[in-house]
Amino acid sequence: MSLLDRLFGREKRAAVRSDDAYLAGFFGQRAGLGAAVDPARASGLSVAHACVSSICQNLAAVPLNLYRRAEDGGRERASDHPLYGVLHDMANPNMTAFEAREVLMASVLITGNAFARIEWNGRGQVAALWPIDPGSVAVERLPSGRLRYRVSTGAASSEVLLQDEMLHLRYRLDRSGVMGLSPIAIARETFALALQQQETAAKQAANSFKPEGALVFPSPIAGQQRQQVLDQLEAKINATNGTRGVLVLDGGTDWKSFSFSARDAEFLESRKLTNLDICRVWGVPPTVVGITDHATYSNTDQESRALVVRCLAPMAKRIEQAMNAALLTADARKSLFIEHDLAGLLRGDMAARYAAYAVGRNGGWLSVNEVRAWENLPKIDGGDDYLSPLNMTAAGAEQGERGE
Structure with missing residues (x-):
């Protein structure tokens, strides 16, 4: 803490990059399987990517409108307000509203936090939203209780933004009430198991699923003869031509396998169960991400509705309330509000x-x-x-x- 901070009693709380595997292990976020779970790597799992894409694309595709409360208790779209175009058409000159909303929601689902710099016009209205990489943002709580954001812009430079200049979306608040928790960090054991299974499958595929074992002879053999047998066995197993890979064992020689097949170890069933666990982390029905082992026409339709009711609707409400608080002033919230239109999905x-x-x-x-x-x-x-x-x-x- 600097001298000025001590004199003025400033209190700072900096955020730790959630995608740093070494810092995660240092702070006790290392998985029980012995491997640190990197959110960026874990989100690359096919099922995890499908879950994140399904939520992001569905929510970014539905209309996010700015409404004005009418005197008769109804509502009407405030299409004449600058914020309406930011949420509905172009978030900024370089990003469409769909792209910006997709980036923010993906960041929330992977790291637990999403940030966007708010650009205000001269009339105190939002003119643009600029998404920011969450790994470059550190959050500080001031003595007044308000938040301040320090954004790294280069090797040795940073930019300080006040709470009114930042849109901060959070998945689930931590104990400090400042940062959001990453779903991947919360369920890190599940993702660690999935990554280990993927590495095991990759190693077996890289080895062309070749067997490992021992040749057992009924009587001792000389060292030179032993090496000759091993060379012949390796040549047969590694042969590219299928007919040359046939092995003939005589003289009472027996083959003892050291490895289990994928079926014997129930490896495939275990991976299926892990994929279901990943779907549970984000609340996505299995059929939505392509797991159709027990799918029928009726339950597929019901799970599509369950995606909206149990997954998209809570996430939409989380985003709406955060945007209403950050993008509208206290006076503007008396007559304006932001809301998703999920009726089309139902x-x-x-x-x-x-x-x-x-x-x-x-x-x-x-x-x-x-x-x-x-x-x-x-x-x-x-x-x-x-x-x-x-x-x-x-x-x-x-x-x-x-x-x-």
Whole structure:
């Protein structure tokens, strides 16, 4: 701590790079299998990559709109606000809104934290968002309780951003309440096992799944003869031509294997179980990432809905509240709010949608133009009228008419 920090009582708390395997091991984040889990390497597992991609791409694809509260309690899109274009079209001059949101969500799911520098215009409105590598950001808590971000911009230079200048998304708060926890670090034992299994499979494939064992002779043999037999055996096993790899053992010679086959060790089943464990870490249904061992038409459809309800919806709420707090001032939050539109992911197939539209239309609480808007169709004249079912009236209305 510097002299000025001591004089003014400044308190700092710096973040540790979550993708540094050596620092992770130093702070007790080493896996029980003896290997440090690097989030960048663990996210390269095929199932882990599929889980992260599924969440990121689905959430980045759905509309993230800025709404304005109406006087009648409804809402309308605030398309005239600069923030609407940042969230919906271009996050900054170099990144589309989809790309920026995908980068931020991937960072949250892998490292537990995502950062974006906020660019404000002269009217106090957000004009752009610039994603930042989380490994270059250190977070400091000031005595006032607010946060300050020190961003490394070079070998010996850094930039300091205040809390109002940074969008900080966090997966799960740590004990200090400052940084988010990486899902990979939380479930590091699962990912360590998956990485070990992948390395084992790679070693077997690199060795062309060649057997390891011993030749057992009924009687002792000379050293020169032993070496000659080993050379012949190695030449047969390593032969590229399949017919030359046939081995004939005579004189009572027996072969004792030192290694288990993948089937005997249940290696393939163990990898399948590990893949399911990785899906559980992010709450992604197995069929979404291509694990279709027990998939049927009905449960695949249900798991697609489960992805939205159990995985995407909580993540969307986490992002919405963080953006509302960081991108809107206290006064602006009284009339504006940010929200994902997840309705498109829950609409189902055409038959189910049209049946639901018919219920709403015949019930009198949906108009033709509202239905056409959900189907991306233009409005029609007279489409804003609502139906009034003849067999449904307000309680007491019929008796009042008879009394008159």
